[in-house]
Amino acid sequence: MTDIVMDSSSQPTNHNQDRATRASEAVKRGLKKRYAAEKRFKAYGIGAIAIAMGFIAILFGTIISNGLPAFSETVIKLEVNVSEEIIDPTQERDPAVIRAANYRKVIFDDFRALFPEVTARRDKRDLTKILSSGTTFELQRLVTEDPSLIGKTIILEVPVAADFDLYNKGVISRDVGEDDRRLKDKQLDWFDTLVEKGMIDTRFNTTFFTNADSRDPELSGILGAAAGTFFTMLVTLMLSFPIAVAAAVYLEEFAPKNKLTQIIEVNINNLAAVPSIVFGLLGLAMFITFFGLPRSAPLVGGMVLALMTMPTIIIASRAALKAVPPSIREAALGLGASKMQVVGQHVLPLAMPGILTGTIIGMAQALGETAPLLMIGMVAFIVDVPGSITDPATVLPVQVFLWADSPERAFVARTSAAIMVLLGFLVFMNALAVLLRKKFERRW
Amino acid sequence: MGEVTTNIPESKPAVPMPGAENAGDVQDAKFKSRNVDVFYGDKQALFGVDLDIRANEVTALIGPSGCGKSTYLRCLNRMNDTIDICKVSGSIELDGMDIYSNALDVVHLRAKVGMVFQKPNPFPKSIYENVSYGPKIHGIAAGKTELDEIVEESLIKAGLWNEVKDRLDEPGTGLSGGQQQRLCIARAIAVQPEVILMDEPCSALDPIATAKIEELIDELRANFTIAIVTHSMQQAARVSQRTAFFHLGYVVEVGATEKIFTSPDDKRTQDYITGRFG
Numbered sequence: 001m002t003d004i005v006m007d008s009s010s011q012p013t014n015h016n017q018d019r020a021t022r023a024s025e026a027v028k029r030g031l032k033k034r035y036a037a038e039k040r041f042k043a044y045g046i047g048a049i050a051i052a053m054g055f056i057a058i059l060f061g062t063i064i065s066n067g068l069p070a071f072s073e074t075v076i077k078l079e080v081n082v083s084e085e086i087i088d089p090t091q092e093r094d095p096a097v098i099r100a101a102n103y104r105k106v107i108f109d110d111f112r113a114l115f116p117e118v119t120a121r122r123d124k125r126d127l128t129k130i131l132s133s134g135t136t137f138e139l140q141r142l143v144t145e146d147p148s149l150i151g152k153t154i155i156l157e158v159p160v161a162a163d164f165d166l167y168n169k170g171v172i173s174r175d176v177g178e179d180d181r182r183l184k185d186k187q188l189d190w191f192d193t194l195v196e197k198g199m200i201d202t203r204f205n206t207t208f209f210t211n212a213d214s215r216d217p218e219l220s221g222i223l224g225a226a227a228g229t230f231f232t233m234l235v236t237l238m239l240s241f242p243i244a245v246a247a248a249v250y251l252e253e254f255a256p257k258n259k260l261t262q263i264i265e266v267n268i269n270n271l272a273a274v275p276s277i278v279f280g281l282l283g284l285a286m287f288i289t290f291f292g293l294p295r296s297a298p299l300v301g302g303m304v305l306a307l308m309t310m311p312t313i314i315i316a317s318r319a320a321l322k323a324v325p326p327s328i329r330e331a332a333l334g335l336g337a338s339k340m341q342v343v344g345q346h347v348l349p350l351a352m353p354g355i356l357t358g359t360i361i362g363m364a365q366a367l368g369e370t371a372p373l374l375m376i377g378m379v380a381f382i383v384d385v386p387g388s389i390t391d392p393a394t395v396l397p398v399q400v401f402l403w404a405d406s407p408e409r410a411f412v413a414r415t416s417a418a419i420m421v422l423l424g425f426l427v428f429m430n431a432l433a434v435l436l437r438k439k440f441e442r443r444w
Numbered sequence: 445m446g447e448v449t450t451n452i453p454e455s456k457p458a459v460p461m462p463g464a465e466n467a468g469d470v471q472d473a474k475f476k477s478r479n480v481d482v483f484y485g486d487k488q489a490l491f492g493v494d495l496d497i498r499a500n501e502v503t504a505l506i507g508p509s510g511c512g513k514s515t516y517l518r519c520l521n522r523m524n525d526t527i528d529i530c531k532v533s534g535s536i537e538l539d540g541m542d543i544y545s546n547a548l549d550v551v552h553l554r555a556k557v558g559m560v561f562q563k564p565n566p567f568p569k570s571i572y573e574n575v576s577y578g579p580k581i582h583g584i585a586a587g588k589t590e591l592d593e594i595v596e597e598s599l600i601k602a603g604l605w606n607e608v609k610d611r612l613d614e615p616g617t618g619l620s621g622g623q624q625q626r627l628c629i630a631r632a633i634a635v636q637p638e639v640i641l642m643d644e645p646c647s648a649l650d651p652i653a654t655a656k657i658e659e660l661i662d663e664l665r666a667n668f669t670i671a672i673v674t675h676s677m678q679q680a681a682r683v684s685q686r687t688a689f690f691h692l693g694y695v696v697e698v699g700a701t702e703k704i705f706t707s708p709d710d711k712r713t714q715d716y717i718t719g720r721f722g
Binding site: 256257325327328329330331332333334335336337338341345346350 | 521523526528551552553554555558559561563565566567568577578581582628631632635
């Protein structure tokens with residue numbers, strides 16, 4: 001008995017010391033492993049980021065290298081004698097006559113005169129294919145605006161046909177067999193002659209930014225789609241921002257917390273996850289078929305996108321409202337402010353940066369949305385720049401879709417260029433969101 | 445009653461208190477609470493509280509954490525209304541008018557009963573806007589000049605004027621903790637309330653700032669009725685004329701501060717004050 005007691009009283013100290021030494025050794029042994037694990041983890045992280053950045057670089061590299069050629073255009077400086085005999089034989093300067101005159105003949109006559117050796121009917125036709133169909137419209141526009149030009153010789157500076165533009169940029173090459181390209185050797189020779197004569201020039205592509213869509217790639221531009229996007233976004237913002245903020249404020253500040261509001265909450269969150277094309281179908285069924293609103297119009301597009309954007313803004317706004325410290329509410333309530341005053345004068349201003357950030361992110365989402373707009377007819381080929389929210393229009397992403405779908409090779413560059421413009425808008429909006437957040441961020 | 449008009453509560457003899465539970469019964473009560481029960485959902489936080497708060501006196505509410513003193517304080521300006529699950533029953537009268545009746549609007553009540561919170565909570569606006577906010581929403585000031593006067597007066601009363609008079613347009617959140625708390629007091633005063641409730645106003649402050657606030661409380665007593673929740677026994681002893689000891693949702697003992705701190709009737713009060721629990 002005594003022995004056991006002795007043992008048990010002396011052993012714990014030894015035992016504890018033992019354990020301490022063993023523990024420290026175990027820690028030492030384990031350390032290396034732990035550091036290795038940490039290093040591995042960091043390496044995974046860096047690898048993941050590198051892969052992501054790599055893909056972004058590839059994406060941007062492709063888009064930019066494809067799209068850059070679209071920002072320059074090949075033009076021809078054409079000396080044209082605006083012959084009175086052809087344009088206005090009666091010499092009465094009647095606008096109707098001037099407008100309906102045969103400008104094509106004026107241009108073609110002068111252009112063919114540059115190549116007197118070309119006589120065959122077929123060759124003559126191939127020769128004039130160098131000129132874009134926009135050339136006649138340009139001359140018509142100039143003369144109609146200023147009839148005093150009739151009888152004078154003017155210099156037209158107009159884009160050449162898209163295929164020759166590509167040849168000038170080196171996309172179409174002589175090295176490819178004649179049968180495998182759209183341009184004949186003869187046409188290339190004629191074009192080279194024009195280059196030698198100094199009639200061909202390359203300039204910044206203003207056409208791309210001043211025209212709407214066109215069947216002729218050299219005449220097509222993004223202004224129509226950009227205007228359509230502007231009107232659509234305007235409608236979306238005007239509808240979704242006030243409705244979503246009002247809904248968020250009500251749900252967060254005023255609504256009683258019960259089953260019904262819970263159901264509403266869940267539904268709003270679910271709404272954010274609904275595929276966008278479903279909203280398009282809803283728009284088609286409700287706004288166009290039932291309410292009879294115009295098809296292809298930014299009004300309907302904006303309404304559909306507003307439906308889609310609203311849940312995003314509501315969720316972001318509620319988070320922003322929740323983040324306002326309760327002490328501010330208490331302070332205002334304690335002074336005798338009514339609920340409305342507390343929300344309007346204190347909570348909402350403090351939540352505004354978060355709400356604006358959410359709104360801009362929602363708008364950026366809507367900006368890039370294509371699918372629902374296909375359903376309501378905003379995929380139409382529209383040559384006029386829309387002037388109001390009820391005019392037929394298309395938007396940038398749909399324009400990208402349309403051009404990507406076109407067979408003409410010249411649209412490849414324009415597609416990428418349109419994507420660049422779209423991405424430019426997105427980057428701008430996201431930068432704005434960051435700036436707003438930085439500027440209005442207040443500490444309390 | 446003659447004692448009241450002299451308005452020197454310190455010199456008053458302790459109000460005779462036969463028992464602990466009905467000790468709140470005084471004649472010149474600003475707030476008269478009878479049988480107040482408060483529930484948070486199923487949990488009862490206050491049990492039949494009878495407590496009177498006298499005009500132009502500082503009443504300290506002391507007790508261990510979770511004893512219901514803050515809950516009681518927040519009943520007095522109906523701040524508990526903001527908590528959905530909070531239910532208040534019993535009667536609380538301000539100058540003989542039931543504050544939970546429909547006859548008294550809660551906004552009106554809060555204009556009469558100001559509050560200063562545990563953590564200084566100035567609005568993230570300028571010092572001027574902080575103080576002028578209350579008068580503005582209640583339409584107290586007739587014009588810009590009167591508003592300026594109210595702001596200056598309130599800041600002077602709160603002992604902050606000299607420190608901030610040259611930078612009224614700077615944000616109130618840029619002040620030090622103690623200054624922020626005095627700004628909150630100035631903001632409460634600016635509404636011209638009759639009562640100021642203070643919920644541990646010094647718990648987030650250093651001793652120097654605390655001393656300033658205590659001094660201020662003593663000065664404010666001349667014009668306002670004050671109820672203060674505090675965890676500091678010394679503070680209660682220093683600033684208050686009457687003290688109520690809360691324990692587990694009951695008011696155990698109410699009486700003149702001097703008496704509570706020297707010869708309390710209840711053993712629990714004695715134990716708490718001497719630091720045996722809490």
